Amino acid sequence: MLELFIFLYQFADAFALLTLSAAGLMIIFGMMGVINMAHGELMMIGAFGAARGFQAGLPLPLAILAGGLAATLVGLILERLVVRHFYGRLLYSLVATWGLSLILSQGALIVLGPSTQGIESNFGNFLVGDLSFSIYRIVLFGIAVGVIAGLWALFRFTTFGLQARATMSNADMAKALGIDTARIYMLTFGLGAFLAGTAGALFSLAAPVQPSFGASYTPIAFVVVVVAGSRNIIVGLTLAVVMLALVKTAVTINLNILGGYVAMLVMALLVIRFSPNGVADWLQKARSLIKKPSTGR
Amino acid sequence: MTFSLINGRIEPGSSKLFWFGFCVLLAAAVVVPHLVGRYTLLNLNSFLLMTFLAIGLAFLWGFCGILSLGQSAFLGIGGYAYGVIAINLAGVPGQTGLAFVGAIGTTVLSALLVSWIIFYGHLRGVYVSIIMLVVTLLFETFLNQTAGPQWTIGVASLGGNNGLGRFSGAIQELPSLKLGAGEAAVLMIGKSKTFFYVTLALVVGCYLALRLLVNSRIGVALAAIREDPDRTETLGYDVRLLQTFAFCIAAGLAALSGILYVSWGNFITPSVFGVTSNILPVIWVAVAGRRSLAAAVLGAAGLQWGSQALALQGEYALVIQGALLVVAVLLLPEGLISISNVVSKYLGKSSNPNLEQMPQKGRDHAA
Numbered sequence: 222m223l224e225l226f227i228f229l230y231q232f233a234d235a236f237a238l239l240t241l242s243a244a245g246l247m248i249i250f251g252m253m254g255v256i257n258m259a260h261g262e263l264m265m266i267g268a269f270g271a272a273r274g275f276q277a278g279l280p281l282p283l284a285i286l287a288g289g290l291a292a293t294l295v296g297l298i299l300e301r302l303v304v305r306h307f308y309g310r311l312l313y314s315l316v317a318t319w320g321l322s323l324i325l326s327q328g329a330l331i332v333l334g335p336s337t338q339g340i341e342s343n344f345g346n347f348l349v350g351d352l353s354f355s356i357y358r359i360v361l362f363g364i365a366v367g368v369i370a371g372l373w374a375l376f377r378f379t380t381f382g383l384q385a386r387a388t389m390s391n392a393d394m395a396k397a398l399g400i401d402t403a404r405i406y407m408l409t410f411g412l413g414a415f416l417a418g419t420a421g422a423l424f425s426l427a428a429p430v431q432p433s434f435g436a437s438y439t440p441i442a443f444v445v446v447v448v449a450g451s452r453n454i455i456v457g458l459t460l461a462v463v464m465l466a467l468v469k470t471a472v473t474i475n476l477n478i479l480g481g482y483v484a485m486l487v488m489a490l491l492v493i494r495f496s497p498n499g500v501a502d503w504l505q506k507a508r509s510l511i512k513k514p515s516t517g518r
Numbered sequence: 519m520t521f522s523l524i525n526g527r528i529e530p531g532s533s534k535l536f537w538f539g540f541c542v543l544l545a546a547a548v549v550v551p552h553l554v555g556r557y558t559l560l561n562l563n564s565f566l567l568m569t570f571l572a573i574g575l576a577f578l579w580g581f582c583g584i585l586s587l588g589q590s591a592f593l594g595i596g597g598y599a600y601g602v603i604a605i606n607l608a609g610v611p612g613q614t615g616l617a618f619v620g621a622i623g624t625t626v627l628s629a630l631l632v633s634w635i636i637f638y639g640h641l642r643g644v645y646v647s648i649i650m651l652v653v654t655l656l657f658e659t660f661l662n663q664t665a666g667p668q669w670t671i672g673v674a675s676l677g678g679n680n681g682l683g684r685f686s687g688a689i690q691e692l693p694s695l696k697l698g699a700g701e702a703a704v705l706m707i708g709k710s711k712t713f714f715y716v717t718l719a720l721v722v723g724c725y726l727a728l729r730l731l732v733n734s735r736i737g738v739a740l741a742a743i744r745e746d747p748d749r750t751e752t753l754g755y756d757v758r759l760l761q762t763f764a765f766c767i768a769a770g771l772a773a774l775s776g777i778l779y780v781s782w783g784n785f786i787t788p789s790v791f792g793v794t795s796n797i798l799p800v801i802w803v804a805v806a807g808r809r810s811l812a813a814a815v816l817g818a819a820g821l822q823w824g825s826q827a828l829a830l831q832g833e834y835a836l837v838i839q840g841a842l843l844v845v846a847v848l849l850l851p852e853g854l855i856s857i858s859n860v861v862s863k864y865l866g867k868s869s870n871p872n873l874e875q876m877p878q879k880g881r882d883h884a885a
Binding site for chain 2: 254256303306307311312313315316317319320321322323324327328330331436440443444446447479482483486489490493494495497
């Protein structure tokens, strides 16, 4: 019984880590096909913003929000100055955002120094049997579920969501129908940056904040996005995160943390080896099988 | 016949002026070691040995349309394999030669495995780039935690983030490459003129061989794949096999850099798998011009030299190189080499078709 709880707790922890690390990257990739290589640096900016805000006396939720907004601001500036020139030219966008990432991380090292900061976590622990568990990890899990639900609602019910989905499925047609696709792209990039910054701010309670802060989350985020594919943001993200979190949890418990990461990568390689468009493809195939025989497309 | 292939249409630079410049540069390079001190020579050697990594990346990216963001992984695999094999063969005749062959073999085998996943899995371009980056970062994480006696291959201890070689504090001697046998053998020590001349000869040899390759029928097919893989496949080319071949060539070149790196410094650490080691070759190639092998060589050597000069001034070298990369892809998407194209157009000479702007649609697919 206790073992089951430990597994669930670890799974929830991995689920939160993967979802929050990848959500911002996933939104931008799903909409524009751009993999934002500066994602980790936006997380770092969010973490620094939250830490500074908290030290300046902001209450914790506001400090986290401040971190998210700081990353949004930087993200919007990057989008206007650089990224918007590379929509539709995917390899160029990779290289350009990688350059931005180098500027931001090294710039942070110069401006802020290699010092570490952090926010004292004051959430405490709870006991199950003789073992104590962090309450904050459960909070993070709740937030991760909330992020997925919130994104779903955003794309399902709002005008922005409708226009975004139209742009995603056929940008030229959406433009012809009067949707300002450039604005949609900008807002999406801003949303991705906000999610990245907020994730960084949330993780800053559990990890030391330093200029290389984002580097520990970006590989995970890349793996999630690769497994998820770009067909369907919400479904792909959820499926990918659940699968990867299960693998990570099982291997981490039975082996070690590094083994968990290796297992996630192997899993990702196997998925894309046999399903290059990611797991979201599976659901669409399954759905089309159930509904009616496929009619070509 | 051979010369006309070397001087074909795919690689820019076929005019008399180009070959004149080539000879002048080569002559200058031959004289340089006699004009500089030992410390500068040591640095020049380290810049020169990295050009194989750059030329392989330019070949892969500019000529085949495959952008690997983790190309330094193959440098690391080659370097580590060379070190591990050489340490295990201590005392055996032909020790470093066997290690050299083993290292190239190991790297090409790894490249084949990666190719099976990325090319035979029909992955899109962006995925290939990202997967390579994730793989190399995982290598770094893995090797960083290999400190301790349980992490050994034969008698070579991997040494965690101290890496292989003298910083591990172990008694392992990581030997420099020894070429030839008996009286004629030359030892590739990092501070020697021998190192410089042998590496220079290898650079020129690899450059000319790659020119041959890109101008051959295979090279033309690879360029076709870059522009439109589906159409090339329809025309009857085995796209995946050709991509695998190109990927292995580039990996082998990276491994050559790795072996020479170990031979140069007698150590290698997991940082060769890190982000910085992987972004630098991309910067050299993107800034100089990915569609020219000569530009890749010059870009690699020149930017390393420039960044070292900057690093002596302060910590801004990486920021400036990042900015250089962003500015280059924004304003000069084909790199500095495209300026020469403009100049030759201005002079009324025929420009190289490979450097001209491709139609937007085809470019999206490949670039």
